[in-house]
Amino acid sequence: MVTGVEPAAGEWRRVSPKQIGVELAGAAGSTLFAGALAVGAYVVGIGFMAAVFGAAALIALAMMAVVPRRVRSYGYQLREDDLLFRRGLLFQRFVAIPYGRMQLIDINRGPLSRALGLSELKFVTAAAATGVTIPGLPEAEAEELRDRLVELAETRRVGL
Amino acid sequence: MTDTPDLPLAAGTPATEPGALADGRWHRLHPATPLLRGGVAFLAVLGLLVANFRDRFLELVVGFQEEDPIDLLIDRGLLLPALGIVIALLLVGLVGFYLSWRFHQFRVTDEVVEMRSGILFRTHRQARLDRIQGISISRPFFARLFGAARLEVSVAGQDANVRLAYLGSAPADALRRDVLTLASGAQRGGAEAVAEARTGLLERRVGELLAPELDPAEAPPESVVHIPPGRIVGSLLLSEATVFLVLFLGLGVPWAVLSGNWFFLLGAFPAVIGMGGFLVNRFTRSLRYSIAGTPNGVRVGHGLLSTSNQTIPPGRIHAISVRQPLLWRPAGWWQITTNLASTRLGSGGATPATTLLPVGTRADVARVLALVLPDLPGEDPGGHLLEAGMIGRGGEDGFVNAPQRARWLRPFSWRRTGFTLTASELVLRRGAVWRSLVFVPQARLQSVALVQGPLQRSLGLAGLHAHTVAGPILPRLEVIDQGTAVVLFQDLAAAAVTSGAADTTHRWNSARGAV
The missing domain is CATH 1.10.287 (Helix Hairpins)
Structure with missing residues (x-):
C-alpha cells in the first residue's frame, strides 16, 4: 500500500x-x-x-x-509526443507536457551553478500551474536539449 | 517623435458605412471619440476649477480682489490679450483632440487586426486573427446616447487586447461579424453587408437604445436562457457576500458600538465596501442577461443602461465549471463559470466576463452547456451525465469515484469525488456541500500532473491536476485511487497530444468550408 x-x-x-x-x-x-x-x-x-x-x-x-x-529524484523522459518530468520524494510530482504546448524555454544559471558548469531549464506553457524546471543540467546538455525541444515544439505547434 | 510622414492620412475614411470597415484599409474611429473618452469630463473639471478658484487665482497673481476681474481687465486694457490666451488654449486643446483622433486608426486584413495611435508616442498593436479569443462590444450609457460602441478584440495574455473605442454602433456590430468571419477561415466576401434601413437619426438612436443587446440580424434573437428579475435578486440575497453583510450589520456593528471597539469598524470597512461593490457588479451583470449561439461562437450579453456583449468563438473556453453555492441548493440554482485565455485582471469597461451563466436552473444549465460543449448532447442523450454530475450522490453512476478510504481526507465529499472521460472532455465531479462539476476540453489541456504526498501515499491515493490557462477554475482531483490515477494520467497525457493536434478550432470554419 x-x-x-x-x-x-x-x-x-x-x-x-x-x-x-x-x-x-x-x-x-x-x-x-x-x-x-x-x-x-x-x-x-x-x-x-x-x-x-x-x-x-x-x-x-x-x-x-x-x-x-x-536531487536524484529529479528526472525527465523525452517521449514521442511529450516531455515527462518528475521530482520529489515525500511529495512526488509527475508532469506531462505535450511538445506543442511549450511556449518558451528558459535557460537560467545561478552563480554557483555557473561555477560548476550547470544550467537550469525552465518550461513555460500557457498554464502557470505547469511549473516545470529541470535543474542541474550540464551546460552543453541544457543547450542541446533546449534546441531539440524548440525544434520539436515547432513541428508540433498547436493553438492555445 | 518624427515618424509621422509615412502615415497615409488621406487613406483613412470616417467609420460610418457598416460592413466596409474590414476591407483591409486604414479607418478612423467615431468622430465623437475624444468627447466620449473623457473629453467631456476634462472640460467639466476645468470649468469647475475655473469657477471655484478664479478669485483665489486672481488674488495670487494680482494681489487684490476688490474689483470684478473682468472690470479689472477692461480698466487695464488687458481684455484682448486675456481673451486671446483663452482662445489659444482652447484651440490647442481642440487641435490636440482632433490630431489624436486623426492618428488613431485601425485596419483589418486577412491575417491581423491592427491599430495605431498616438501623436508623439506612437503605438502600434496587432492581433492575429487565428489567435482571437473573443470579441466584446460594450456600450456605456453615455456612449449609447451618441450611438457609439466600444469594440475589444481579446487575444491571449494580460492586457494584450486591441481596443477600438469608439465606433458607430451599427458599424461595430458589422465589424465584429466581419472579423469573426475572417478569423473563422471562411473566405472574404462571405459576409454580406446588411442593408440598413435609412431612417431619421433620432429614430435610429431610439431604436438602438431600445434594441436588445443582441444584434437581431446576427444571432438567433432568442436567448436560450431568461433570468427573471426575482431570481437575480434572490440569488444575490442568498450569496455569501450577503451573509457577511448581514452578520456585520447585525452582530459586528452592535458589538463594536457596545464595546467601544471602533478600530474593528475601521478595519472591516474596506471589506464591506468590497462586498457591496461585488453585489452591485453581479446585479448589473445579470440584468437583461442573454446567451445565444451564433455561427461564430457563443454570444453572451447583459446590461440595462450600459450594455455589453461578448462573442466567444468555438474552442476558446479552457474549462467550464457548473457549481452550486450551499445557499442556492433549496432554490435549485446553479452558476456556470469559465477559464478563458483572455481573462484580464482588474476592472475596466469591457472586461471579458468569466461568468457564463450568473444563475440558472438545471434546465438552463443543460441548454447553456449544449451551446458551449456541442459534443456533449450527442454523447449524453438523456442528460444522464449532467444529472449524475450535478446532483448525484456517488455510487455506480458513470463516474469513476474515489475509494472509501478517501473518507479520511474528504469526510463528506469522497463519494462525489470522481471523474469520467468523454470523447473530448475530462469531467471532474467534486464537493458534497459546495457541489461542482468541471469540464476540461482535452484539446485545451496545457499539461497534466500526477501528485502524491505522504498522507495520500499511506492511503494508496493520488491527486491529478489538469493544467489550463489561469482562471477561477482549478481542475484538480486530490483523492483518487493511485492505480486509477496512473491510468488516467497516461490517458490524459496521450489525449492532450492527440486532441491538441487534431484541433482545428483556431480556424473554426475552414474545415467545413466557407459559410
Whole structure:
C-alpha cells in the first residue's frame, strides 16, 4: 500500500550529481542564516525568537540530509509526443507536457551553478500551474536539449 | 517623435458605412471619440476649477480682489490679450483632440487586426486573427446616447487586447461579424453587408437604445436562457457576500458600538465596501442577461443602461465549471463559470466576463452547456451525465469515484469525488456541500500532473491536476485511487497530444468550408 505511483516505464534521465553541491550550499546557507538570527536573538535576549529561529536552523540542517536523495529524484523522459518530468520524494510530482504546448524555454544559471558548469531549464506553457524546471543540467546538455525541444515544439505547434 | 510622414492620412475614411470597415484599409474611429473618452469630463473639471478658484487665482497673481476681474481687465486694457490666451488654449486643446483622433486608426486584413495611435508616442498593436479569443462590444450609457460602441478584440495574455473605442454602433456590430468571419477561415466576401434601413437619426438612436443587446440580424434573437428579475435578486440575497453583510450589520456593528471597539469598524470597512461593490457588479451583470449561439461562437450579453456583449468563438473556453453555492441548493440554482485565455485582471469597461451563466436552473444549465460543449448532447442523450454530475450522490453512476478510504481526507465529499472521460472532455465531479462539476476540453489541456504526498501515499491515493490557462477554475482531483490515477494520467497525457493536434478550432470554419 505504500509503494507510491510510477506512471511511466522507461529510463529516466537524471540530472548531474554536481547539483547536490548546489542545493547543499543553498541549504547550508539558510541553516547559517537562521542560526545567526537565533544567536542574535539569544544575545539580545528575545528568548521566543531565538527558539523560533533555532528550530528553523535545525529543520534546514535536517533538510541537508535528504538533499542527495532529492536531487536524484529529479528526472525527465523525452517521449514521442511529450516531455515527462518528475521530482520529489515525500511529495512526488509527475508532469506531462505535450511538445506543442511549450511556449518558451528558459535557460537560467545561478552563480554557483555557473561555477560548476550547470544550467537550469525552465518550461513555460500557457498554464502557470505547469511549473516545470529541470535543474542541474550540464551546460552543453541544457543547450542541446533546449534546441531539440524548440525544434520539436515547432513541428508540433498547436493553438492555445 | 518624427515618424509621422509615412502615415497615409488621406487613406483613412470616417467609420460610418457598416460592413466596409474590414476591407483591409486604414479607418478612423467615431468622430465623437475624444468627447466620449473623457473629453467631456476634462472640460467639466476645468470649468469647475475655473469657477471655484478664479478669485483665489486672481488674488495670487494680482494681489487684490476688490474689483470684478473682468472690470479689472477692461480698466487695464488687458481684455484682448486675456481673451486671446483663452482662445489659444482652447484651440490647442481642440487641435490636440482632433490630431489624436486623426492618428488613431485601425485596419483589418486577412491575417491581423491592427491599430495605431498616438501623436508623439506612437503605438502600434496587432492581433492575429487565428489567435482571437473573443470579441466584446460594450456600450456605456453615455456612449449609447451618441450611438457609439466600444469594440475589444481579446487575444491571449494580460492586457494584450486591441481596443477600438469608439465606433458607430451599427458599424461595430458589422465589424465584429466581419472579423469573426475572417478569423473563422471562411473566405472574404462571405459576409454580406446588411442593408440598413435609412431612417431619421433620432429614430435610429431610439431604436438602438431600445434594441436588445443582441444584434437581431446576427444571432438567433432568442436567448436560450431568461433570468427573471426575482431570481437575480434572490440569488444575490442568498450569496455569501450577503451573509457577511448581514452578520456585520447585525452582530459586528452592535458589538463594536457596545464595546467601544471602533478600530474593528475601521478595519472591516474596506471589506464591506468590497462586498457591496461585488453585489452591485453581479446585479448589473445579470440584468437583461442573454446567451445565444451564433455561427461564430457563443454570444453572451447583459446590461440595462450600459450594455455589453461578448462573442466567444468555438474552442476558446479552457474549462467550464457548473457549481452550486450551499445557499442556492433549496432554490435549485446553479452558476456556470469559465477559464478563458483572455481573462484580464482588474476592472475596466469591457472586461471579458468569466461568468457564463450568473444563475440558472438545471434546465438552463443543460441548454447553456449544449451551446458551449456541442459534443456533449450527442454523447449524453438523456442528460444522464449532467444529472449524475450535478446532483448525484456517488455510487455506480458513470463516474469513476474515489475509494472509501478517501473518507479520511474528504469526510463528506469522497463519494462525489470522481471523474469520467468523454470523447473530448475530462469531467471532474467534486464537493458534497459546495457541489461542482468541471469540464476540461482535452484539446485545451496545457499539461497534466500526477501528485502524491505522504498522507495520500499511506492511503494508496493520488491527486491529478489538469493544467489550463489561469482562471477561477482549478481542475484538480486530490483523492483518487493511485492505480486509477496512473491510468488516467497516461490517458490524459496521450489525449492532450492527440486532441491538441487534431484541433482545428483556431480556424473554426475552414474545415467545413466557407459559410
